[in-house]
Amino acid sequence: MFSPVINQLIERLNCLPGVGKKSAQRMAMYLLEHDRQGGLLLAEGLQEALTKVKNCQSCRNLTEYNECHICTDLQRDKSLICIVESPADVIAIEQCGSFRGYYFVLMGHLSPIDGVGPKELGITDLIARAQGHVEEVILATNPTVEGEATANYITEKLKPLGICVSRIAHGVPVGGELEYIDGGTLSHALLSRKQL
Amino acid sequence: MFSPVINQLIERLNCLPGVGKKSAQRMAMYLLEHDRQGGLLLAEGLQEALTKVKNCQSCRNLTEYNECHICTDLQRDKSLICIVESPADVIAIEQCGSFRGYYFVLMGHLSPIDGVGPKELGITDLIARAQGHVEEVILATNPTVEGEATANYITEKLKPLGICVSRIAHGVPVGGELEYIDGGTLSHALLSRKQL
Numbered sequence: 001m002f003s004p005v006i007n008q009l010i011e012r013l014n015c016l017p018g019v020g021k022k023s024a025q026r027m028a029m030y031l032l033e034h035d036r037q038g039g040l041l042l043a044e045g046l047q048e049a050l051t052k053v054k055n056c057q058s059c060r061n062l063t064e065y066n067e068c069h070i071c072t073d074l075q076r077d078k079s080l081i082c083i084v085e086s087p088a089d090v091i092a093i094e095q096c097g098s099f100r101g102y103y104f105v106l107m108g109h110l111s112p113i114d115g116v117g118p119k120e121l122g123i124t125d126l127i128a129r130a131q132g133h134v135e136e137v138i139l140a141t142n143p144t145v146e147g148e149a150t151a152n153y154i155t156e157k158l159k160p161l162g163i164c165v166s167r168i169a170h171g172v173p174v175g176g177e178l179e180y181i182d183g184g185t186l187s188h189a190l191l192s193r194k195q196l
Numbered sequence: 197m198f199s200p201v202i203n204q205l206i207e208r209l210n211c212l213p214g215v216g217k218k219s220a221q222r223m224a225m226y227l228l229e230h231d232r233q234g235g236l237l238l239a240e241g242l243q244e245a246l247t248k249v250k251n252c253q254s255c256r257n258l259t260e261y262n263e264c265h266i267c268t269d270l271q272r273d274k275s276l277i278c279i280v281e282s283p284a285d286v287i288a289i290e291q292c293g294s295f296r297g298y299y300f301v302l303m304g305h306l307s308p309i310d311g312v313g314p315k316e317l318g319i320t321d322l323i324a325r326a327q328g329h330v331e332e333v334i335l336a337t338n339p340t341v342e343g344e345a346t347a348n349y350i351t352e353k354l355k356p357l358g359i360c361v362s363r364i365a366h367g368v369p370v371g372g373e374l375e376y377i378d379g380g381t382l383s384h385a386l387l388s389r390k391q392l
Contacts, residue, residue: 006249017222046205
């Protein structure tokens with residue numbers, strides 16, 4: 001219905017997660033009618049990020065440098081490595097402010113059906129790194145079936161090497177109301193109760 | 197928190213309408229982790245559309261050609277011009293399939309506070325065009341205060357020239373339930389009732 005170039009832009013905006021046909025149309029119209037400069041800057045930003053950003057050589061997090069800003073920060077605690085599934089998890093943990101060690105980002109979880117095995121998650125690099133000056137490896141993969149399977153696999157690989165492995169606690173979220181918490185979480189919270 | 201290039205991408209995605217900080221972050225991560233090709237195509241699409249798309253010389257609709265595909269379609273009814281506020285309105289009317297004339301896209305509505313006057317809406321071009329082979333000008337601006345004001349202004353300009361001007365009907369939407377329709381629309385529907 002629109003001209004070919006506009007239709008093409010709408011289709012390509014449609015590829016963004018959470019953007020349907022109508023939102024894509026609204027975005028295209030907004031950029032064309034009110035913010036061409038912003039749209040061109042976005043195009044540049046996309047090109048720059050998508051061509052320059054790669055994985056950090058030591059933790060696999062996304063960065064345009066060879067090593068990310070966390071791995072190059074020498075003030076951190078070398079004896080701790082926290083294993084997470086994605087770069088967004090690193091941000092979440094950094095924002096909570098309770099961790100001052102380094103990270104290892106798997107960039108996914110074990111999922112044989114999608115062809116994601118230990119090799120794709122860089123487990124060999126992780127084992128090599130954990131054998132350095134590391135005292136404890138904290139598994140902070142997601143509390144999902146795949147995340148748990150990945151955590152179990154890594155535990156089985158690291159334990160025999162004499163590395164201390166821990167898993168972040170699961171239970172009722174702080175500030176939540178018991179009434180609205182799902183049964184699985186509640187069972188887990190009861191089973192993992194701590195004596196006071 | 198992310199690397200500078202990723203932060204820049206997130207900020208620029210944040211400029212899209214309906215995209216907040218969290219969605220922008222999710223989009224950036226999705227493109228970087230799963231769809232770099234799609235992201236680069238989007239960058240190209242943005243650049244192409246934002247540099248090539250301009251206003252149609254005769255109806256002011258958005259197009260990369262000198263005249264849009266509707267204005268160059270000679271099968272249409274030359275005697276009718278429908279005036280709308282935006283390109284999306286043209287699509288909506290085209291999709292309903294009840295109009296086979298030409299359009300004139302104001303690309304906005306009268307809004308003195310934002311510096312949008314008759315000149316910005318191309319009213320002079322509209323008057324020149326309406327004095328051609330046009331028998332009727334249909335005002336399909338939005339049923340808002342600004343849309344109504346714009347429709348009134350255009351009526352006042354065209355009527356003295358002996359041009360037949362009409363306004364699309366306002367009333368209860370077809371398929372709607374009276375119970376859920378706002379009072380203003382209902383009053384309008386009652387006042388504009390048609391004898392059967």
